[in-house]
Amino acid sequence: MKYCFGPVPSRRLGRSLGVDILPMKTCNLNCVYCELGITEKFTCDRAEYIPVSHIKRDIETVFRSGRHPFDVLTFTASGEPCLHSRLGELVSFAKSLCGKPVVVLTNGTMVPDPAVRHDLCQADILLPSLDAVHPRSFRKVNRPADCVDISSIVQGLTDLSRQFRGEMWLEVLLVKGLNDSPDDITALREAVEQIRPHRVQLNSVARPPAEPWARPLSRERMEEIRKFLGSRAEVVVDFNRRLREGFMPVVEVEIMEILKRRPMTAHDISEILGIEPETAETVLDKMLRASMIKTEIFQGRTYFRPDKTGAGA
Numbered sequence: 001m002k003y004c005f006g007p008v009p010s011r012r013l014g015r016s017l018g019v020d021i022l023p024m025k026t027c028n029l030n031c032v033y034c035e036l037g038i039t040e041k042f043t044c045d046r047a048e049y050i051p052v053s054h055i056k057r058d059i060e061t062v063f064r065s066g067r068h069p070f071d072v073l074t075f076t077a078s079g080e081p082c083l084h085s086r087l088g089e090l091v092s093f094a095k096s097l098c099g100k101p102v103v104v105l106t107n108g109t110m111v112p113d114p115a116v117r118h119d120l121c122q123a124d125i126l127l128p129s130l131d132a133v134h135p136r137s138f139r140k141v142n143r144p145a146d147c148v149d150i151s152s153i154v155q156g157l158t159d160l161s162r163q164f165r166g167e168m169w170l171e172v173l174l175v176k177g178l179n180d181s182p183d184d185i186t187a188l189r190e191a192v193e194q195i196r197p198h199r200v201q202l203n204s205v206a207r208p209p210a211e212p213w214a215r216p217l218s219r220e221r222m223e224e225i226r227k228f229l230g231s232r233a234e235v236v237v238d239f240n241r242r243l244r245e246g247f248m249p250v251v252e253v254e255i256m257e258i259l260k261r262r263p264m265t266a267h268d269i270s271e272i273l274g275i276e277p278e279t280a281e282t283v284l285d286k287m288l289r290a291s292m293i294k295t296e297i298f299q300g301r302t303y304f305r306p307d308k309t310g311a312g313a
């Protein structure tokens, strides 16, 4: 599984088989909360960064093996998936192959481009982000490349919402003190009324962020904002279900593949692999001692990441 990973627990989608279609980390934003760390190389150029034939082969292999039951197949990336110039073709291929809903996660910045909207319209569920509407707050939280223009994004999302036949869930990630002022939230409400997504999913900093100082909002403030945004809005809750029935042997390489995409706790790993928490802890401990992974404390919880300096890098 080079490009496919998981299924991973998604707070929004259930068991999500991820397909990562870009090299690490290819993005046009540098969000303070990014779980992948700092964006070192910005780009706004669409290109076939990874050959489509390789990605298709991987999806086909995973799907035909039947080893990994999943609810949805999610195109995501170690960056922004819309930067892959053949995204639409990949989405159509996955839909015809697996018959499950196909989801695309996007930061929403490229939707002013009609060709990007056309590609996104091949999916069943779209999860575009919109963290801030005011240019100043957008710059603070998302730190865009020069080629990203926030003023055209709301209109692009509105056009996309009109064109798209599936479900569109707008994700808003709120960071304390950056995009949560009353002004920000009022502008966001106006944008939501214009875009008219099916849902608005409010999220906050839940895993170790690119910037250690990025902090989540309190539960109470999230609730206040949810009420203010109206009936479409919801606060996304922690995933809490077992993903795989029965015991399957833990393969360290599988854990590394998962941790490469996002930091996880021992509990997350046990959920994803369907194993007892003690077993996950034992394997993680072994990997720690072999310097394959390292720990990071965030909000009182211990997360594991690949250790780039260690033997497993």
Ligand code: SF4
Pocket: 027, 028, 029, 030, 031, 033, 034, 035, 036, 039, 078, 079, 080, 107
């Ligand atoms: S959170 Fe997503 S959009 Fe933001 S920098 Fe990370 S990969 Fe890019």
